[in-house]
Amino acid sequence: MSRVVYVNGEYLAEEDAKVSVFDRGFLFADGIYEVTTVFDGKLVDFNSHIIRLKRSLDEIDMKPACSNEELLNIHRQLVNKNNLDEGFVYLQVTRGVADRDFLYPDDKTPTTLVVFTQKKAIIKQPLIERGAKIITVEDLRWGRRDVKTIQLLFSSMAKMQAKSEGVDDAWFVSDGMINEGTSNNAFILTQDNVIVTRHLSNEILHGITRVAVLKCAKALNLTVEERPFTIEEAQKAKEAFVSSSTLCICPVIEIDGVTIGDGKPGAVSQQIREAYLIEAHKSAV
Numbered sequence: 001m002s003r004v005v006y007v008n009g010e011y012l013a014e015e016d017a018k019v020s021v022f023d024r025g026f027l028f029a030d031g032i033y034e035v036t037t038v039f040d041g042k043l044v045d046f047n048s049h050i051i052r053l054k055r056s057l058d059e060i061d062m063k064p065a066c067s068n069e070e071l072l073n074i075h076r077q078l079v080n081k082n083n084l085d086e087g088f089v090y091l092q093v094t095r096g097v098a099d100r101d102f103l104y105p106d107d108k109t110p111t112t113l114v115v116f117t118q119k120k121a122i123i124k125q126p127l128i129e130r131g132a133k134i135i136t137v138e139d140l141r142w143g144r145r146d147v148k149t150i151q152l153l154f155s156s157m158a159k160m161q162a163k164s165e166g167v168d169d170a171w172f173v174s175d176g177m178i179n180e181g182t183s184n185n186a187f188i189l190t191q192d193n194v195i196v197t198r199h200l201s202n203e204i205l206h207g208i209t210r211v212a213v214l215k216c217a218k219a220l221n222l223t224v225e226e227r228p229f230t231i232e233e234a235q236k237a238k239e240a241f242v243s244s245s246t247l248c249i250c251p252v253i254e255i256d257g258v259t260i261g262d263g264k265p266g267a268v269s270q271q272i273r274e275a276y277l278i279e280a281h282k283s284a285v
């Protein structure tokens, strides 16, 4: 059965949904996206996603496509229309349709708003049970990684490199320091039981799950340090893990061929994951 998707004010069967070849999202990757997890038909951390969406739009000088209430309504309608119990809602807003020109079109050009749902097992994923093996790669993305733009080609290339090397994912590195994963934030638990993750800046996406992880870690009485860390520090860590909306918390068991801990998902990572899942279910709207 085909999905119902939302395109610029209309709910349509996915095969009837069309976007112009002149859309700046298509021609320039000139757009922003958000991915909101759905548990039990409810939206996890919706407000935080909307706040980040507004910030990303401001940073590229774009106006919101509609009000926050309308966005919530669209998300809920799609979840209902598609009977989505577990998975995610993807939202993409682009600067819309205009003749091809590097300069932004004037304000009258409407933006394109596309929203769709995707079924996905989020809580039970084989990768989370096994733990991920990752490689590190030089971070060759643009310098405004705090803006959640739809230009994801280099992240795709890094994931393809990981796949071709027989592992699950890659962490981006600048000057020997870990920035984040291809589509997740990176954490380690040091031998002294300190949770370390890179501080917020333009180098990384300000992950919504990252915030929740730090809250859970503090609630579990763990010390948290937001600072850069090296590949070597990560390889010597007791545990490592990543966070994202669609993985929640996923243990990392190998970095560049070096086994982390005993090569199994770490106990603290799992504790944080359980605490996160309880909170996410409770606060979903």
Ligand code: PLP
Binding pocket: 035, 180, 181, 182, 183, 184, 185, 204, 205, 206, 207, 208, 209, 210, 243, 244, 245, 246
């Ligand atoms: N870092 C990058 C580069 C990402 O693409 C993502 C998610 O897409 C994240 C981190 C995690 O962000 P969130 O927890 O908001 O899903």
